[in-house]
Ligand SMILES: N=CN[C@@H](CCC(=O)O)C(=O)O
């Protein structure tokens with residue numbers, strides 16, 4: 001049990017357990033409680049959920065009425081700061097070996113993402129390194145990243161495989177996520193992304209067949225036996241010259257048939273019609289969408305599929321920004337992800353929110369909703385995570401500023417602002 005006290009602002013986002021995402025204008029009217037004498041407090045109960053919030057005095061009365069001995073509860077003095085929900089990163093590729101710093105130089109010199117990949121670099125380079133690495137080494141490397149993510153305020157993470165492309169290495173990556181989710185306080189929603197690229201020496205058809213007939217059945221078997229409970233989503237890099245619409249749809253549907261949520265890369269580099277196809281098959285979420293068509297926008301707004309936008313990638317690859325404003329106006333739930341991977345080496349969701357504001361013209365409240373409640377919704381957790389409300393999981397980030405907006409405003413300086421990170425009612429980072 002834990003009590004946060006001396007809070008100036010509690011940024012709840014929403015104040016109930018029912019609202020699972022915010023759309024349109026509602027993304028700008030987030031619920032914030034403020035108190036001039038900074039006497040606000042939050043109680044995290046024994047099950048790691050938000051038990052109560054309000055002024056400290058109100059809280060104490062409530063707890064005494066429940067015969068809870070307040071003196072034995074750990075108190076955290078927030079010194080007049082603010083608190084926001086734990087950040088949710090809706091899209092990452094965090095399990096890999098090696099780096100691609102040399103490719104950054106090539107891209108700065110003018111090479112495009114697909115040119116690097118066609119020359120054997122990009123995902124192929126990382127796949128080779130990841131195949132060669134041991135599971136232990138991958139786990140050690142991922143733990144370093146995961147700890148940095150927690151320090152940056154991320155408490156729930158979508159994390160993909162996709163640098164194995166063969167059965168052995170894909171399962172190895174998923175097992176790393178499985179072990180990490182047991183060892184670390186970072187909550188992980190794992191994604192099988194065996195269709196991240198067509199492996200060297202194979203074809204789109206052969207890789208599609210391998211995924212549907214061999215790897216997915218193995219994942220299903222390991223899920224049923226309890227060995228791979230971390231896998232919740234299926235992903236495909238649905239892109240011209242990689243996995244076209246037909247194979248992408250087949251793979252996503254096969255994943256859905258074993259209970260995975262379709263959550264995939266769509267319309268990043270070409271307007272392929274991925275958004276239309278995803279809406280048609282009932283995808284939960286689609287990422288990137290820089291090249292989405294107006295028809296795709298309409299289709300997504302009808303089905304309520306989440307658009308997971310990735311500002312660091314658009315920035316690094318100098319892509320046309322996705323039409324975030326049109327998406328919000330059309331009522332599409334917009335979420336954010338860091339897309340942390342060897343091409344876009346940024347894991348800080350505060351930085352991602354800043355980029356979303358400047359590059360995609362989102363407001364600060366919209367960016368925060370996208371990096372909390374709406375990202376949680378894209379991972380099937382819209383009713384339990386992503387907001388500070390009684391009954392929800394107590395995932396929170398304590399800031400040392402009266403106004404929460406400092407976390408976005410101070411570009412690249414989130415470490416100056418974040419004091420504590422709380423996951424399930426436990427302090428998992430303290431400055
Ligand atoms: N576009 C496909 N996949 C990743 C990049 C992965 C990589 O380049 O290693 C993305 O979302 O940006």
Ligand SMILES: [Zn+2]
Pocket residue numbers: 091092093265339
């Ligand atoms: Zn990605």
